[in-house]
Amino acid sequence: MRILWDEMMPIDFKTIDDFDVKDKTVLLRVDINSPVDPNSGIILDGTRMKLHSRTIKELATKGAKVVILAHQSRPGKKDFTTLVQHANVLSQTLNLDVNYVDGIFSDNACTAIKNMDSGDILLLENVRFFSEESLNRSPKEQSKTVIVKKLAPLIDIFVNDAFAAAHRSHTSLVGFTKVVPSAAGRVMETELKILLNSLENVEKPCVFVLGGMKAEDSIMVMENVLKNGTADFILTTGLVANITLLAAGIDIGEVNVNFINNKGYCDMVKKVKELFKTYKSQIIYPIDVAVNSDGNRVDVSTDKIPNNYIHDIGVNSIKEYAKIIRTAKTIFANGPAGVFEDPKFAIGTYDILNAIATSNGFSIIGGGHIAAAAVANGFDKSMDHISSGGGASISLLAGKSLVAVEALKDSINKH
The missing domain is CATH 3.40.50.1260 (Phosphoglycerate kinase, N-terminal domain)
Incomplete structure:
Protein backbone atom coordinates (compact mmCIF):
# COMPACT_ATOMS: atom_id res chain seq x y z
CA MET A 1 0.00 0.00 0.00
CA LEU A 192 -7.69 9.83 10.63
CA LYS A 193 -4.15 10.06 9.29
CA ILE A 194 -5.10 8.82 5.84
CA LEU A 195 -8.36 10.74 5.42
CA LEU A 196 -7.24 14.04 6.92
CA ASN A 197 -3.86 14.07 5.22
CA SER A 198 -5.25 13.10 1.85
CA LEU A 199 -7.62 16.06 2.12
CA GLU A 200 -5.04 18.52 3.40
CA ASN A 201 -2.22 17.41 1.11
CA VAL A 202 -4.24 16.23 -1.86
CA GLU A 203 -2.40 15.33 -5.05
CA LYS A 204 -3.99 16.78 -8.16
CA PRO A 205 -5.97 16.11 -10.20
CA CYS A 206 -8.41 14.84 -7.57
CA VAL A 207 -11.63 13.05 -8.52
CA PHE A 208 -14.59 12.26 -6.28
CA VAL A 209 -17.01 9.52 -7.38
CA LEU A 210 -20.22 10.08 -5.42
CA GLY A 211 -23.23 7.78 -5.58
CA GLY A 212 -25.42 5.50 -3.51
CA MET A 213 -28.78 6.16 -1.90
CA LYS A 214 -27.65 8.53 0.87
CA ALA A 215 -27.71 11.47 -1.49
CA GLU A 216 -27.75 14.18 1.15
CA ASP A 217 -24.42 12.99 2.56
CA SER A 218 -22.79 12.83 -0.86
CA ILE A 219 -24.05 16.25 -1.90
CA MET A 220 -22.70 17.74 1.34
CA VAL A 221 -19.33 16.24 0.41
CA MET A 222 -19.70 17.62 -3.12
CA GLU A 223 -20.30 21.11 -1.78
CA ASN A 224 -17.41 20.99 0.68
CA VAL A 225 -14.72 19.62 -1.64
CA LEU A 226 -15.67 21.95 -4.47
CA LYS A 227 -15.70 25.05 -2.27
CA ASN A 228 -12.41 24.23 -0.53
CA GLY A 229 -10.70 23.37 -3.82
CA THR A 230 -9.99 19.71 -3.01
CA ALA A 231 -11.91 18.26 -5.95
CA ASP A 232 -11.15 18.87 -9.60
CA PHE A 233 -14.07 16.71 -10.77
CA ILE A 234 -17.15 15.17 -9.20
CA LEU A 235 -18.43 12.07 -11.02
CA THR A 236 -22.05 11.47 -10.02
CA THR A 237 -23.66 8.03 -9.95
CA GLY A 238 -26.64 6.38 -8.23
CA LEU A 239 -29.33 8.61 -6.77
CA VAL A 240 -26.83 11.48 -6.67
CA ALA A 241 -26.65 11.30 -10.48
CA ASN A 242 -30.45 11.35 -10.77
CA ILE A 243 -30.64 14.45 -8.58
CA THR A 244 -27.85 16.09 -10.60
CA LEU A 245 -29.56 15.27 -13.90
CA LEU A 246 -32.80 16.77 -12.60
CA ALA A 247 -30.93 19.88 -11.41
CA ALA A 248 -29.46 20.20 -14.92
CA GLY A 249 -32.98 20.37 -16.36
CA ILE A 250 -32.99 16.86 -17.84
CA ASP A 251 -36.27 14.91 -17.94
CA ILE A 252 -35.51 11.78 -15.91
CA GLY A 253 -39.05 10.40 -16.01
CA GLU A 254 -41.94 10.89 -13.63
CA VAL A 255 -41.23 7.77 -11.53
CA ASN A 256 -37.68 8.97 -10.81
CA VAL A 257 -38.80 12.51 -10.02
CA ASN A 258 -41.43 11.14 -7.63
CA PHE A 259 -38.83 8.92 -5.99
CA ILE A 260 -36.60 11.95 -5.33
CA ASN A 261 -39.54 13.96 -4.00
CA ASN A 262 -40.75 11.11 -1.77
CA LYS A 263 -37.26 10.81 -0.30
CA GLY A 264 -37.43 14.47 0.66
CA TYR A 265 -34.54 15.46 -1.63
CA CYS A 266 -36.11 18.53 -3.27
CA ASP A 267 -33.66 20.71 -1.31
CA MET A 268 -30.77 18.63 -2.69
CA VAL A 269 -31.89 19.41 -6.24
CA LYS A 270 -31.84 23.11 -5.33
CA LYS A 271 -28.42 22.69 -3.73
CA VAL A 272 -26.94 21.17 -6.91
CA LYS A 273 -28.50 23.94 -9.00
CA GLU A 274 -26.69 26.47 -6.80
CA LEU A 275 -23.42 24.57 -7.17
CA PHE A 276 -23.86 24.54 -10.95
CA LYS A 277 -23.63 28.34 -10.98
CA THR A 278 -19.97 28.20 -9.97
CA TYR A 279 -18.80 24.63 -10.57
CA LYS A 280 -20.83 23.24 -13.48
CA SER A 281 -17.74 22.27 -15.50
CA GLN A 282 -16.52 20.20 -12.55
CA ILE A 283 -19.77 18.34 -11.81
CA ILE A 284 -20.07 15.47 -14.26
CA TYR A 285 -23.34 13.60 -14.74
CA PRO A 286 -24.17 10.58 -16.91
CA ILE A 287 -24.71 10.85 -20.65
CA ASP A 288 -26.70 7.63 -20.54
CA VAL A 289 -28.41 5.52 -17.90
CA ALA A 290 -29.69 1.96 -17.49
CA VAL A 291 -33.40 1.67 -16.73
CA ASN A 292 -35.34 -1.29 -15.44
CA SER A 293 -37.76 -2.33 -18.15
CA ASP A 294 -39.80 -5.32 -16.95
CA GLY A 295 -36.79 -6.64 -15.07
CA ASN A 296 -34.38 -6.13 -17.96
CA ARG A 297 -31.50 -3.68 -18.33
CA VAL A 298 -32.00 -1.14 -21.10
CA ASP A 299 -29.33 1.53 -21.66
CA VAL A 300 -30.72 4.83 -22.95
CA SER A 301 -29.34 8.29 -23.65
CA THR A 302 -30.20 10.87 -21.00
CA ASP A 303 -32.14 12.86 -23.59
CA LYS A 304 -34.48 9.87 -24.09
CA ILE A 305 -35.14 8.53 -20.61
CA PRO A 306 -38.47 6.64 -20.52
CA ASN A 307 -40.76 6.53 -17.51
CA ASN A 308 -38.87 3.62 -15.93
CA TYR A 309 -36.76 3.48 -12.81
CA ILE A 310 -33.10 4.31 -13.35
CA HIS A 311 -31.02 1.50 -11.79
CA ASP A 312 -27.49 2.21 -13.05
CA ILE A 313 -25.36 4.56 -15.09
CA GLY A 314 -25.05 3.61 -18.75
CA VAL A 315 -22.12 1.97 -20.53
CA ASN A 316 -21.07 5.15 -22.35
CA SER A 317 -21.00 7.06 -19.07
CA ILE A 318 -18.90 4.29 -17.55
CA LYS A 319 -16.35 4.69 -20.35
CA GLU A 320 -16.18 8.47 -19.89
CA TYR A 321 -15.89 8.17 -16.11
CA ALA A 322 -13.12 5.58 -16.43
CA LYS A 323 -11.10 7.95 -18.61
CA ILE A 324 -11.33 10.72 -16.01
CA ILE A 325 -10.50 8.33 -13.16
CA ARG A 326 -7.36 7.12 -14.91
CA THR A 327 -6.03 10.69 -15.18
CA ALA A 328 -6.43 11.29 -11.43
CA LYS A 329 -3.69 11.22 -8.82
CA THR A 330 -6.20 11.06 -5.95
CA ILE A 331 -9.56 9.28 -6.07
CA PHE A 332 -12.28 9.24 -3.42
CA ALA A 333 -15.30 6.99 -4.01
CA ASN A 334 -18.45 6.69 -1.96
CA GLY A 335 -21.65 4.82 -2.75
CA PRO A 336 -22.43 2.27 -5.49
CA ALA A 337 -23.30 3.41 -9.00
CA GLY A 338 -26.62 1.59 -9.11
CA VAL A 339 -28.68 -1.30 -7.79
CA PHE A 340 -25.56 -3.46 -7.62
CA GLU A 341 -27.36 -6.27 -5.77
CA ASP A 342 -28.90 -7.17 -9.16
CA PRO A 343 -26.16 -8.46 -11.51
CA LYS A 344 -27.82 -6.72 -14.47
CA PHE A 345 -27.36 -3.36 -12.78
CA ALA A 346 -24.00 -4.01 -11.13
CA ILE A 347 -22.00 -3.10 -14.24
CA GLY A 348 -21.54 0.55 -13.30
CA THR A 349 -20.35 -0.22 -9.77
CA TYR A 350 -18.05 -3.02 -10.95
CA ASP A 351 -16.47 -1.06 -13.81
CA ILE A 352 -15.99 2.09 -11.73
CA LEU A 353 -14.24 0.04 -9.03
CA ASN A 354 -12.15 -1.67 -11.70
CA ALA A 355 -11.09 1.70 -13.13
CA ILE A 356 -10.09 2.91 -9.66
CA ALA A 357 -8.25 -0.32 -8.84
CA THR A 358 -6.23 -0.22 -12.07
CA SER A 359 -5.47 3.51 -11.95
CA ASN A 360 -2.19 5.02 -10.76
CA GLY A 361 -3.95 7.39 -8.37
CA PHE A 362 -4.10 7.10 -4.59
CA SER A 363 -7.51 5.54 -3.95
CA ILE A 364 -9.76 5.88 -0.93
CA ILE A 365 -13.04 3.96 -0.78
CA GLY A 366 -15.74 4.98 1.67
CA GLY A 367 -17.30 2.39 3.94
CA GLY A 368 -20.71 0.79 3.59
CA HIS A 369 -22.00 -0.68 0.34
CA ILE A 370 -19.18 0.53 -1.90
CA ALA A 371 -16.64 -1.11 0.41
CA ALA A 372 -18.66 -4.33 0.45
CA ALA A 373 -18.81 -4.30 -3.35
CA ALA A 374 -15.04 -3.75 -3.57
CA VAL A 375 -14.36 -6.71 -1.26
CA ALA A 376 -16.93 -8.97 -2.95
CA ASN A 377 -15.37 -8.37 -6.36
CA GLY A 378 -11.76 -8.71 -5.21
CA PHE A 379 -10.81 -5.06 -5.71
CA ASP A 380 -9.94 -4.42 -2.07
CA LYS A 381 -6.33 -5.57 -2.47
CA SER A 382 -5.78 -3.01 -5.24
CA MET A 383 -7.16 -0.05 -3.29
CA ASP A 384 -4.91 2.10 -1.12
CA HIS A 385 -7.45 2.53 1.66
CA ILE A 386 -10.93 1.18 2.32
CA SER A 387 -12.50 3.07 5.19
CA SER A 388 -14.10 1.13 8.03
CA GLY A 389 -16.75 3.79 8.58
CA GLY A 390 -19.09 5.12 5.93
CA GLY A 391 -20.86 7.67 8.12
CA ALA A 392 -17.68 8.82 9.85
CA SER A 393 -15.62 9.12 6.68
CA ILE A 394 -18.41 10.98 4.89
CA SER A 395 -18.67 13.40 7.80
CA LEU A 396 -14.94 14.16 7.53
CA LEU A 397 -15.14 14.63 3.77
CA ALA A 398 -18.13 16.92 4.25
CA GLY A 399 -15.99 19.13 6.50
CA LYS A 400 -17.58 18.09 9.78
CA SER A 401 -15.75 17.25 12.97
CA LEU A 402 -16.19 13.85 14.61
Missing part, protein backbone atom coordinates in the same frame (compact mmCIF):
# COMPACT_ATOMS: atom_id res chain seq x y z
CA ARG A 2 1.23 3.47 -0.85
CA ILE A 3 1.28 5.85 2.10
CA LEU A 4 0.22 9.43 1.47
CA TRP A 5 1.12 10.84 4.87
CA ASP A 6 4.37 11.48 6.67
CA GLU A 7 4.69 8.87 9.41
CA MET A 8 6.06 11.58 11.71
CA MET A 9 3.18 14.00 11.09
CA PRO A 10 2.04 15.87 14.23
CA ILE A 11 -1.28 14.68 15.63
CA ASP A 12 -3.42 16.35 18.26
CA PHE A 13 -4.62 13.25 20.10
CA LYS A 14 -2.82 10.56 22.03
CA THR A 15 -2.28 7.05 20.70
CA ILE A 16 -1.29 3.73 22.27
CA ASP A 17 2.34 4.78 21.79
CA ASP A 18 1.90 7.44 24.47
CA PHE A 19 1.15 4.93 27.24
CA ASP A 20 2.90 2.11 29.04
CA VAL A 21 0.01 -0.36 29.14
CA LYS A 22 1.79 -3.21 30.92
CA ASP A 23 -0.31 -4.41 33.87
CA LYS A 24 -2.81 -1.61 33.18
CA THR A 25 -6.54 -2.18 32.74
CA VAL A 26 -7.44 -0.75 29.34
CA LEU A 27 -11.06 -0.17 28.33
CA LEU A 28 -11.11 -0.54 24.56
CA ARG A 29 -14.10 0.64 22.52
CA VAL A 30 -14.29 -1.11 19.15
CA ASP A 31 -16.90 -1.34 16.41
CA ILE A 32 -17.42 -5.03 15.65
CA ASN A 33 -21.04 -4.57 14.59
CA SER A 34 -21.43 -7.46 12.14
CA PRO A 35 -24.01 -9.13 9.89
CA VAL A 36 -25.74 -11.75 12.04
CA ASP A 37 -28.21 -14.49 11.09
CA PRO A 38 -31.28 -13.48 13.16
CA ASN A 39 -32.38 -17.08 13.56
CA SER A 40 -29.14 -18.82 14.52
CA GLY A 41 -27.20 -15.86 15.94
CA ILE A 42 -24.26 -16.90 13.77
CA ILE A 43 -22.04 -14.07 12.55
CA LEU A 44 -21.99 -14.03 8.75
CA ASP A 45 -18.91 -11.85 8.26
CA GLY A 46 -15.99 -11.19 10.60
CA THR A 47 -14.31 -8.39 8.67
CA ARG A 48 -14.57 -5.91 11.51
CA MET A 49 -13.14 -8.44 13.96
CA LYS A 50 -10.07 -8.72 11.75
CA LEU A 51 -9.85 -4.95 11.47
CA HIS A 52 -9.64 -4.41 15.23
CA SER A 53 -7.46 -7.46 15.87
CA ARG A 54 -4.30 -5.37 15.48
CA THR A 55 -5.21 -3.07 18.37
CA ILE A 56 -6.50 -5.86 20.61
CA LYS A 57 -3.51 -8.12 20.03
CA GLU A 58 -1.01 -5.28 20.49
CA LEU A 59 -2.51 -4.28 23.83
CA ALA A 60 -2.67 -7.87 25.08
CA THR A 61 0.87 -8.64 23.89
CA LYS A 62 2.16 -5.57 25.73
CA GLY A 63 0.66 -6.91 28.95
CA ALA A 64 -2.53 -4.89 29.23
CA LYS A 65 -5.71 -6.23 30.75
CA VAL A 66 -7.99 -5.58 27.78
CA VAL A 67 -11.67 -4.92 28.53
CA ILE A 68 -13.65 -4.56 25.31
CA LEU A 69 -16.81 -2.47 24.91
CA ALA A 70 -18.77 -2.94 21.68
CA HIS A 71 -22.25 -2.84 20.22
CA GLN A 72 -24.30 -4.97 17.87
CA SER A 73 -27.10 -3.31 15.91
CA ARG A 74 -29.73 -1.32 17.81
CA PRO A 75 -32.98 -1.99 19.70
CA GLY A 76 -35.82 -3.13 17.45
CA LYS A 77 -33.57 -4.70 14.81
CA LYS A 78 -33.54 -8.46 14.17
CA ASP A 79 -29.76 -8.60 14.63
CA PHE A 80 -29.81 -6.80 17.98
CA THR A 81 -28.30 -9.54 20.07
CA THR A 82 -25.82 -10.64 22.68
CA LEU A 83 -22.07 -10.60 21.94
CA VAL A 84 -21.40 -14.21 22.89
CA GLN A 85 -20.86 -15.15 19.22
CA HIS A 86 -18.55 -12.17 18.78
CA ALA A 87 -16.34 -13.43 21.58
CA ASN A 88 -15.99 -16.78 19.83
CA VAL A 89 -15.14 -15.21 16.47
CA LEU A 90 -12.68 -12.80 18.09
CA SER A 91 -10.95 -15.72 19.81
CA GLN A 92 -10.54 -17.48 16.47
CA THR A 93 -9.39 -14.30 14.71
CA LEU A 94 -6.82 -13.38 17.35
CA ASN A 95 -5.81 -16.95 18.17
CA LEU A 96 -6.13 -15.78 21.76
CA ASP A 97 -8.74 -16.51 24.42
CA VAL A 98 -11.44 -13.85 24.57
CA ASN A 99 -13.61 -14.26 27.65
CA TYR A 100 -17.20 -13.04 27.59
CA VAL A 101 -19.32 -11.79 30.46
CA ASP A 102 -23.07 -11.37 30.29
CA GLY A 103 -23.07 -7.84 31.64
CA ILE A 104 -21.74 -4.31 31.17
CA PHE A 105 -21.37 -3.03 34.72
CA SER A 106 -23.13 -5.76 36.71
CA ASP A 107 -21.50 -7.25 39.80
CA ASN A 108 -20.38 -10.21 37.65
CA ALA A 109 -18.86 -7.89 35.03
CA CYS A 110 -17.05 -5.73 37.60
CA THR A 111 -15.73 -8.81 39.43
CA ALA A 112 -14.49 -10.27 36.12
CA ILE A 113 -12.60 -7.05 35.39
CA LYS A 114 -11.02 -6.95 38.85
CA ASN A 115 -9.87 -10.58 38.52
CA MET A 116 -8.10 -10.13 35.16
CA ASP A 117 -4.41 -10.90 34.72
CA SER A 118 -2.03 -9.09 32.37
CA GLY A 119 -2.67 -10.18 28.77
CA ASP A 120 -6.27 -11.24 29.46
CA ILE A 121 -9.03 -10.14 27.08
CA LEU A 122 -12.61 -9.68 28.29
CA LEU A 123 -15.58 -8.77 26.11
CA LEU A 124 -18.47 -7.11 27.92
CA GLU A 125 -22.09 -7.38 26.82
CA ASN A 126 -23.62 -5.35 23.96
CA VAL A 127 -23.34 -1.80 25.29
CA ARG A 128 -26.59 -0.82 23.56
CA PHE A 129 -28.49 -3.12 25.90
CA PHE A 130 -28.20 -0.16 28.27
CA SER A 131 -30.62 2.55 27.14
CA GLU A 132 -28.42 5.52 28.14
CA GLU A 133 -25.75 4.47 25.63
CA SER A 134 -27.58 5.66 22.53
CA LEU A 135 -28.62 9.09 23.82
CA ASN A 136 -26.74 11.81 21.96
CA ARG A 137 -25.42 14.14 24.64
CA SER A 138 -22.28 16.16 25.27
CA PRO A 139 -19.15 14.38 26.55
CA LYS A 140 -19.57 16.20 29.87
CA GLU A 141 -23.11 14.86 30.27
CA GLN A 142 -22.05 11.38 29.15
CA SER A 143 -19.27 11.33 31.75
CA LYS A 144 -21.94 11.37 34.47
CA THR A 145 -23.81 8.28 33.25
CA VAL A 146 -24.05 5.00 35.15
CA ILE A 147 -21.75 3.15 32.72
CA VAL A 148 -18.93 5.64 33.23
CA LYS A 149 -19.42 5.88 37.00
CA LYS A 150 -19.33 2.08 37.34
CA LEU A 151 -16.46 1.27 34.97
CA ALA A 152 -14.13 4.28 35.25
CA PRO A 153 -12.83 3.36 38.74
CA LEU A 154 -11.85 -0.08 37.39
CA ILE A 155 -9.75 1.10 34.44
CA ASP A 156 -6.49 2.98 33.94
CA ILE A 157 -6.74 3.98 30.26
CA PHE A 158 -9.53 4.38 27.71
CA VAL A 159 -8.74 3.57 24.08
CA ASN A 160 -11.24 4.43 21.34
CA ASP A 161 -10.73 2.39 18.18
CA ALA A 162 -14.31 2.67 16.91
CA PHE A 163 -13.77 5.03 13.98
CA ALA A 164 -16.94 3.81 12.27
CA ALA A 165 -19.00 5.21 15.16
CA ALA A 166 -16.86 8.30 15.82
CA HIS A 167 -19.55 10.66 14.52
CA ARG A 168 -21.90 9.61 17.36
CA SER A 169 -21.87 11.26 20.78
CA HIS A 170 -22.72 8.04 22.64
CA THR A 171 -21.69 7.28 26.21
CA SER A 172 -19.09 4.62 25.47
CA LEU A 173 -17.51 6.77 22.78
CA VAL A 174 -17.13 10.11 24.56
CA GLY A 175 -17.94 9.72 28.26
CA PHE A 176 -14.72 8.13 29.46
CA THR A 177 -12.46 10.76 27.88
CA LYS A 178 -13.52 13.23 30.58
CA VAL A 179 -12.47 11.05 33.51
CA VAL A 180 -9.55 8.79 32.49
CA PRO A 181 -6.45 9.17 30.26
CA SER A 182 -7.54 8.41 26.69
CA ALA A 183 -6.03 7.46 23.35
CA ALA A 184 -6.89 6.44 19.80
CA GLY A 185 -6.48 2.81 18.79
CA ARG A 186 -4.73 1.74 15.61
CA VAL A 187 -7.86 1.72 13.42
CA MET A 188 -8.87 5.19 14.57
CA GLU A 189 -5.31 6.49 14.18
CA THR A 190 -4.87 5.08 10.67
CA GLU A 191 -8.25 6.29 9.41
CA VAL A 403 -17.41 14.21 18.18
CA ALA A 404 -15.52 11.15 19.46
CA VAL A 405 -12.29 12.44 17.93
CA GLU A 406 -12.84 15.88 19.42
CA ALA A 407 -13.34 14.18 22.79
CA LEU A 408 -9.95 12.46 22.40
CA LYS A 409 -8.32 15.79 21.55
CA ASP A 410 -9.89 17.49 24.56
CA SER A 411 -8.73 14.72 26.87
CA ILE A 412 -5.07 15.64 26.28
CA ASN A 413 -5.42 18.71 28.50
CA LYS A 414 -7.29 16.90 31.24
CA HIS A 415 -5.01 13.99 32.11
